[in-house]
Amino acid sequence: MNSLYSRQSFLGPDSEAMIADCRLGIIGLGGGGSHIVQQAAHLGIKHYVIYDPQDIEDTNLNRLVGATLADVGAPKTSVAERVIFGLHPSADIVTRTMRWQDDPEPYLRACDIIIGCVDGTQERLELEALARRYIIPLIDIGMDVHVIQPESPRMAGQIILSMPGGPCLKCFGAIPEDNVVQNAYGEAGGRPQVVWANGILASTAIGMLVDLITNWSQTLSSLPYLQYDGNAHTVLPHVRLSHMPPNSVCPHFPLGKVGPPIFRNIVQ
């Protein structure tokens, strides 16, 4: 084992190779995604597909880890690359400074795991549809702050593992069944995001990823839908899980419908 990873050797004798061999897709490199990048690189992941269309603004610096004042105006992808290459000079990074929906193929389908750090419900649905088509586990993270006057703001977040063959975001109730789409999180002033909550969500997602790859904890029947209560500082199994039937089959993504989309001419 490489001495870089001696402190995580308890993950298993093959863990270093398995982690290095994993290709991770990261969608969104803002508050959540920048933590994901940082931890994945420290962990030893060497293959990446990263997407983010945005440049860094000064309002991002309260949470975008790895970014400095000098990065304002640069693409968020450039900070992610710097963090990864700083730990793995020969890392294999597919960098797409664009919306992933504008050019997902063939990059995303090559990923072994995708972590989605995206804002809108519609985008989460679309990303999950792609992941299911190529049977890729998707870990979805996000946070939200609600203000209901006169109470103090309520900060909440979620970490969901959408595993092909298992319950999807709709099955979990994380996205409304009726497709009534809210396009952005947040009600407390311009998409509220804070560094510590992003860090907790991202750390938990990376913990799920490590367990998926190495099975070190031997608790993989554990719960794939966690809720973060930012006011109480807790991460707990989501209450919706207790209402789900065990071994429920997802009706939204039939297992036979996998592979690339088929386009047919519509004959008038």
Next chain:
Amino acid sequence: MTTRLRLLRSLHQRMMADLVRAHPYARERVGWVVGRTATGPADNTLVVAYDYLDVPDDEYIDDPRVGARFNRNVIRRAMQHCVDTGDSVFCVHFHDHSGRPVFSRTDHRGLWPLVPPLRTLAPQAAHGLLLLSLDEAVAIAWPPPSKEPMACSVRVVGRPMGLF
């Protein structure tokens, strides 16, 4: 990037459950794993498996010289699947040990010739051979339009993941 064959752990378990069973006379069992090919550059081809076609006991031929010999129905079924769907077909068998399995010379001689007819019938899809051990897997694939086989990594998707 490499050619990849990705399958759910539940499908892997179904294959294993079938392939590990002792046969009245054949020393090894075979089956077909079928999937959809996402083509790209030859080194970035993905096959997403969706089903397993097993081989009934009476379609094996009693031949002590090789691990598994089977009658024409077995091959015909795979070819028919190619014709009907245009999809990928991989011949899969199992070596009874843990660790990384290796295709034997008999595997090469007996199984390799199964692939060219599949490529003719479903030329847009990747075809190949998959070999399982108790805890690992290896595969070779002929991605379109390559004439030469190439190493194909195997991704078993489930809890835990298998990255081979």
